[in-house]
Amino acid sequence: MSTPPAAAPRTTGAPRMRTRIAILAAAAVAAWLLPYGLDSYAIHVVDVILIFAILAVGLGLAMGIAGQVNLAQVAFFGVGAYATAILTTRAGLGFWVSAVLAVLATMAIGLVVGTPALRVQSHYLGIVTLGLALAFTSWVTNAEISGGAEGLPGIPVPTLPGIDLTSEYLYYYLELFAFVVALGFGEFIVRTSLGRRMRAMRDDALAAGALGAEVPILRMTAFLLASVYGGVAGVLYAGLIQYVAPESFSIATMFLLLAMVIIGGRQSLVGCVVGAVSLALVREALVDHPTIAQIAYGSVVVLVVVFAPTGLAGLPSRIRDAVARRRGRRGVPARMKPFVPYEMSAAADPDAPAILRVQGVTKQFRGLKALDDVSLDVPAGEIRGVVGPNGSGKTTLFNVISGLYRPTSGRVEFRGRDMTAHAPYRLARAGMSRTFQNLRLFGALTVQENILVAIDRSHTAESWRYLLRPISVLRRDRDLHRRAREVIDRFGLSEFAGLAPGALPYGTQRRVEIARAVAAAPALLLLDEPAAGLNGEEVRQLSEIVRSIRDSGVTVIVIEHNMGLVMSLCERVTVLAGGRVIAEGTPAQVARTPAVIEAYLGDSMGDLPEVSAT
Numbered sequence: 377m378s379t380p381p382a383a384a385p386r387t388t389g390a391p392r393m394r395t396r397i398a399i400l401a402a403a404a405v406a407a408w409l410l411p412y413g414l415d416s417y418a419i420h421v422v423d424v425i426l427i428f429a430i431l432a433v434g435l436g437l438a439m440g441i442a443g444q445v446n447l448a449q450v451a452f453f454g455v456g457a458y459a460t461a462i463l464t465t466r467a468g469l470g471f472w473v474s475a476v477l478a479v480l481a482t483m484a485i486g487l488v489v490g491t492p493a494l495r496v497q498s499h500y501l502g503i504v505t506l507g508l509a510l511a512f513t514s515w516v517t518n519a520e521i522s523g524g525a526e527g528l529p530g531i532p533v534p535t536l537p538g539i540d541l542t543s544e545y546l547y548y549y550l551e552l553f554a555f556v557v558a559l560g561f562g563e564f565i566v567r568t569s570l571g572r573r574m575r576a577m578r579d580d581a582l583a584a585g586a587l588g589a590e591v592p593i594l595r596m597t598a599f600l601l602a603s604v605y606g607g608v609a610g611v612l613y614a615g616l617i618q619y620v621a622p623e624s625f626s627i628a629t630m631f632l633l634l635a636m637v638i639i640g641g642r643q644s645l646v647g648c649v650v651g652a653v654s655l656a657l658v659r660e661a662l663v664d665h666p667t668i669a670q671i672a673y674g675s676v677v678v679l680v681v682v683f684a685p686t687g688l689a690g691l692p693s694r695i696r697d698a699v700a701r702r703r704g705r706r707g708v709p710a711r712m713k714p715f716v717p718y719e720m721s722a723a724a725d726p727d728a729p730a731i732l733r734v735q736g737v738t739k740q741f742r743g744l745k746a747l748d749d750v751s752l753d754v755p756a757g758e759i760r761g762v763v764g765p766n767g768s769g770k771t772t773l774f775n776v777i778s779g780l781y782r783p784t785s786g787r788v789e790f791r792g793r794d795m796t797a798h799a800p801y802r803l804a805r806a807g808m809s810r811t812f813q814n815l816r817l818f819g820a821l822t823v824q825e826n827i828l829v830a831i832d833r834s835h836t837a838e839s840w841r842y843l844l845r846p847i848s849v850l851r852r853d854r855d856l857h858r859r860a861r862e863v864i865d866r867f868g869l870s871e872f873a874g875l876a877p878g879a880l881p882y883g884t885q886r887r888v889e890i891a892r893a894v895a896a897a898p899a900l901l902l903l904d905e906p907a908a909g910l911n912g913e914e915v916r917q918l919s920e921i922v923r924s925i926r927d928s929g930v931t932v933i934v935i936e937h938n939m940g941l942v943m944s945l946c947e948r949v950t951v952l953a954g955g956r957v958i959a960e961g962t963p964a965q966v967a968r969t970p971a972v973i974e975a976y977l978g979d980s981m982g983d984l985p986e987v988s989a990t
């Protein structure tokens with residue numbers, strides 16, 4: 377048996393907070409004083425580095441946090457810079473008006489670039505976004521309005537009352553302000569609801585959707601954010617250099633940017649900044665040896681991916697963990713505490729209307745009919761078992777009900793509404809929650825964050841609140857944390873709250889997944905083989921938990937192979953074989969049905985009459 381994980385060491389938040397404030401204060405003073413020690417060339421380099429840092433944070437948000445491969449960041453950068461250049465030099469607009477229009481133009485391009493993400497992911501998305509970046513470079517190189525290969529000179533320096541921004545020293549402070557806002561805003565997103573859902577989507581888009589995360593809108597939001605950062609960086613670049621040309625926005629620059637994010641640590645925005653600063657300095661050192669520089673970036677990226685996948689930013693915690701392992705485990709081993717039952721809500725009404733109605737559902741996979749004209753009604757407040765031999769279509773039925781599969785024909789009605797083939801997040805938001813046969817916890821989120829994602833019902837389209845009502849975002853988040861703690865305590869998981877689920881024993885992970893599904897406050901809970909891999913005592917606890925969830929007013933449908941559990945827990949059982957319903961009734965009734973006995977005799981899991989005796 378595996379050793380239980382060590383509980384997270386109990387540190388009070390105050391000393392950590394004090395250290396953070398001290399580090400931030402020191403960084404602020406250093407940033408403020410930096411220009412005093414630099415000559416005019418060095419301050420120019422620093423100004424360029426800050427622009428790359430803003431670009432890297434934007435790329436980090438889209439790629440590292442939201443998991444959207446975005447090789448068009450350089451095009452966003454270019455659109456911001458070129459739009460500023462064209463609007464100021466050709467249309468004669470003022471710098472700041474042009475800047476606002478340029479960022480809006482970049483956002484529009486961001487939405488265009490993000491559209492393929494609704495259909496394709498991972499390397500396919502990389503190819504599509506790279507294609508769009510190439511199209512941009514080719515357009516600016518050939519278009520007359522952008523000045524062709526020669527580019528556009530004569531961009532005016534932005535003006536600010538009382539500040540002479542022609543001085544690169546003072547321009548530094550403008551950029552520093554933009555950088556601090558960009559990083560601070562990014563961190564704000566990452567640490568609250570929007571960022572959490574993006575990280576959940578990155579880890580497992582399917583599970584995130586099943587928990588109510590609006591995956592398509594989240595993907596577009598990721599591209600929109602990346603484009604805003606790219607646009608702002610482009611505007612600052614145009615104001616700094618006062619000249620734009622295609623080579624500044626080439627694919628070589630994109631790969632440099634990508635290398636910055638990977639080397640620094642793409643899942644941490646501070647890591648992206650560390651990567652941007654380090655690589656920009658290396659680039660500066662190798663400015664006369666471009667070929668060597670390209671080879672060096674490539675080699676360093678490969679080394680980082682192999683030896684430090686969390687990048688430079690992840691190194692301190694990896695070193696800390698390694699030291700802790702050498703010294704022996706820290707803390708006390710964590711144990712699950714007993715589940716605290718819910719208070720009984722109204723007793724189940726046998727005549728309650730059906731909360732779920734599946735009517736004549738067929739699901740065909742090419743030549744295979746996984747479901748064949750399946751119908752079932754589940755009254756509110758019931759615990760319904762769905763059993764059947766391996767491959768009989770149980771999980772497919774759950775996938776159709778929860779919107780992961782579109783049925784070939786038939787209809788799914790939930791809470792009186794036709795919700796056939798609605799997106800999983802819509803069904804989740806309508807009150808349906810589920811677990812998966814093979815656990816689908818978000819591995820890079822803590823147990824608490826897994827629960828938080830499920831509790832969160834805010835709409836991604838309301839993300840404008842991050843800009844206009846940040847305090848209300850923080851207040852909501854505090855409320856989500858309070859509710860998450862209640863769920864965690866009820867499910868006896870308090871010792872694991874700050875740990876990654878992957879480090880937990882299997883039985884604990886199963887409980888976390890059920891807690892997460894219940895945290896979504898469903899009216900209907902679908903449990904797919906919740907007892908798989910559990911020992912006898914854990915199965916007993918599971919039975920107690922499921923009964924209590926039902927007693928709190930939630931309807932439960934459970935797929936299970938453990939017939940002892942099904943017989944003792946479920947009020948009614950639906951039996952599937954070969955994709956068809958072959959029996960339905962109380963456990964005792966179906967156990968006596970000849971068709972059921974026959975179906976099970978042909979299955980490797982054993983014969984039903986024997987297990988029904990338990």
Ligand SMILES: Nc1ncnc2c1ncn2[C@@H]1O[C@H](COP(=O)(O)OP(=O)(O)OP(=O)(O)O)[C@@H](O)[C@H]1O
Nearest residue numbers: 741744746764765766767768769770771772773813
């Ligand atoms: N995405 C898919 N593509 C093709 N075939 C599929 C797909 N999903 C399921 N099937 C097939 O549909 C049939 C029913 O599978 P399903 O997983 O629903 O069975 P099950 O009753 O849940 O089995 P088990 O008890 O082993 O989990 C199987 O033959 C399976 O191979």
